[in-house]
Amino acid sequence: MVKKFGDFTANDNLTFQVRKGEIFGFLGANGAGKTTAIRILCGLSAPTSGEINVAGFNVYKETEKIKKSIGYMSQKFSLYEDLTVKENFRFYGGIYGLSRKKIRERTGYLLEKLNFTHASNYKIASIPLGWKQKLAFSIAIMHEPRIVFLDEPTSGVDPIIRRQFWEMIYETAEGGVTVFVTTHYMDEAEYCDRVSIMEAGRIEAMDTPRNLKTRYQASNMNDVFVRIAR
Amino acid sequence: MKKTYGNIIAVENATFEVEKGELFGLIGPDGAGKTTLFRILTTLLIPDEGTATVEGWDTVRHYKEIRKITGYMPGQFSLYPDLSVRENLEFFATIFDTTIEENYHLIEDIYRQIEPFKGRLARNLSGGMKQKLALSCALIHKPLVLVLDEPTTGVDAVSRKEFWEMLMKLKKQGITLLVSTPYMDEAGMCDRVALIQNGKIMKIDPPDKILADYPGTLWAARAERPYRLLQNIRDYEGVASVYPFGEYIHFTPQSEPFDKEKLKVFLESRGHRDPEIKKAELTIEDCFMDLMNR
Numbered sequence: 001m002v003k004k005f006g007d008f009t010a011n012d013n014l015t016f017q018v019r020k021g022e023i024f025g026f027l028g029a030n031g032a033g034k035t036t037a038i039r040i041l042c043g044l045s046a047p048t049s050g051e052i053n054v055a056g057f058n059v060y061k062e063t064e065k066i067k068k069s070i071g072y073m074s075q076k077f078s079l080y081e082d083l084t085v086k087e088n089f090r091f092y093g094g095i096y097g098l099s100r101k102k103i104r105e106r107t108g109y110l111l112e113k114l115n116f117t118h119a120s121n122y123k124i125a126s127i128p129l130g131w132k133q134k135l136a137f138s139i140a141i142m143h144e145p146r147i148v149f150l151d152e153p154t155s156g157v158d159p160i161i162r163r164q165f166w167e168m169i170y171e172t173a174e175g176g177v178t179v180f181v182t183t184h185y186m187d188e189a190e191y192c193d194r195v196s197i198m199e200a201g202r203i204e205a206m207d208t209p210r211n212l213k214t215r216y217q218a219s220n221m222n223d224v225f226v227r228i229a230r
Numbered sequence: 231m232k233k234t235y236g237n238i239i240a241v242e243n244a245t246f247e248v249e250k251g252e253l254f255g256l257i258g259p260d261g262a263g264k265t266t267l268f269r270i271l272t273t274l275l276i277p278d279e280g281t282a283t284v285e286g287w288d289t290v291r292h293y294k295e296i297r298k299i300t301g302y303m304p305g306q307f308s309l310y311p312d313l314s315v316r317e318n319l320e321f322f323a324t325i326f327d328t329t330i331e332e333n334y335h336l337i338e339d340i341y342r343q344i345e346p347f348k349g350r351l352a353r354n355l356s357g358g359m360k361q362k363l364a365l366s367c368a369l370i371h372k373p374l375v376l377v378l379d380e381p382t383t384g385v386d387a388v389s390r391k392e393f394w395e396m397l398m399k400l401k402k403q404g405i406t407l408l409v410s411t412p413y414m415d416e417a418g419m420c421d422r423v424a425l426i427q428n429g430k431i432m433k434i435d436p437p438d439k440i441l442a443d444y445p446g447t448l449w450a451a452r453a454e455r456p457y458r459l460l461q462n463i464r465d466y467e468g469v470a471s472v473y474p475f476g477e478y479i480h481f482t483p484q485s486e487p488f489d490k491e492k493l494k495v496f497l498e499s500r501g502h503r504d505p506e507i508k509k510a511e512l513t514i515e516d517c518f519m520d521l522m523n524r
């Protein structure tokens with residue numbers, strides 16, 4: 001994958017494969033080019049060159065098919081604050097073209113799993129951040145996407161909910177959904193099956209957290225990251 | 231101090247003292263009450279109950295004195311986007327009746343990194359450069375107390391490390407530093423930390439003391455299939471709390487001493503090949519979660 005903006009190369013020959021059901025951590029310093037790459041993978045921006053397939057679809061020609069096959073949530077934008085929990089499910093379900101019956105089923109199922117059925121009529125604005133993020137994740141997988149992109153999903157969330165969130169990720173990946181996640185919490189990088197670390201537009205390292213720690217003789221991923229990105 | 235917004239209690243019964251020259255951390259997730267506390271201390275909010283003093287000045291009655299001796303870097307970028315780097319700095323120096331030259335030594339290390347871009351409008355700076363400019367502006371009047379609200383949120387691990395190194399240098403100059411952060415691994419950089427959740431300070435101590443006070447032992451387990459391992463350990467009688475923790479699962483036994491061989495046999499009977507079980511290396515986050523659960 002290559003993406004240039006004028007003279008600036010945001011993504012410089014990124015080459016990687018993520019397998020079905022894998023939890024893939026996409027790490028890098030601020031400005032390393034992660035967001036640019038994610039936008040391309042989500043079908044929101046065309047690459048300058050390269051051969052790229054997402055869920056089996058071509059990123060140049062089949063962006064609409066890609067959008068239907070993926071889920072997305074970020075820390076910055078996820079749910080409509082002035083809609084209730086249930087309304088948010090209905091809204092996103094509608095966007096993804098689910099039938100009313102399917103929306104009802106999936107909403108009921110996902111809220112039950114979250115133990116949040118009692119709150120289905122609460123406005124999002126009245127719900128604590130950690131719960132919002134768990135809801136946003138449920139909504140991102142509501143249409144049963146093949147891949148879900150999570151852009152700093154746990155920023156600022158309390159540590160207990162952060163772990164519950166990762167359990168949801170584990171469970172989702174067990175069900176065969178591919179999880180593509182960015183985070184600034186380096187301990188979270190260790191939840192991933194594999195991680196890539198970007199620096200100045202290139203992937204500098206890509207492996208399991210365990211192998212990276214061995215290779216860089218580091219006791220944790222934070223040290224690995226600092227060694228690569230500095 | 232106590233502060234409420236309508237029905238919401240933002241801060242309740244917060245009582246603490248910060249030593250002169252101390253690097254004091256306020257650690258907790260979003261919504262814990264960190265910003266409210268800092269706004270009271272910087273005279274921007276009035277507490278419903280209680281009082282606070284900064285360098286002996288009362289935050290309500292003597293707010294003007296406090297503003298002269300305090301530097302504040304809010305969580306949101308709050309400089310003038312349509313002024314250049316240099317103009318922003320000059321503006322803050324002028325407001326505090328000083329000049330850039332007079333206190334240049336204080337900001338030199340930080341400002342030098344953005345000085346090549348001094349003509350650039352603040353709005354066009356990268357996140358890291360904005361942060362350095364904001365810190366320079368908060369320091370230019372040589373404050374006795376520097377209050378930094380989540381300066382490292384959303385910042386990558388390398389820039390975070392560099393930022394803390396800058397704070398260490400400022401501490402050496404004798405400035406009292408109050409820093410809030412949601413990243414619990416940053417606690418180790420502070421002399422003392424307050425762990426805060428839902429408006430309540432759960433504990434205030436040096437980071438080592440917080441780790442030492444953890445009751446009982448914490449264990450870690452690892453195997454090929456982490457999610458299944460997590461579920462299996464939850465099913466095992468004799469464990470209390472079970473959480474994923476990076477590539478390990480952290481758990482606490484219901485009673486001591488804990489027989490790890492027995493758990494190993496159990497896990498092997500559930501299909502895990504050669505699971506690793508060992509005593510976990512405690513982190514501030516484990517302590518934070520323990521306090522949350524009490």
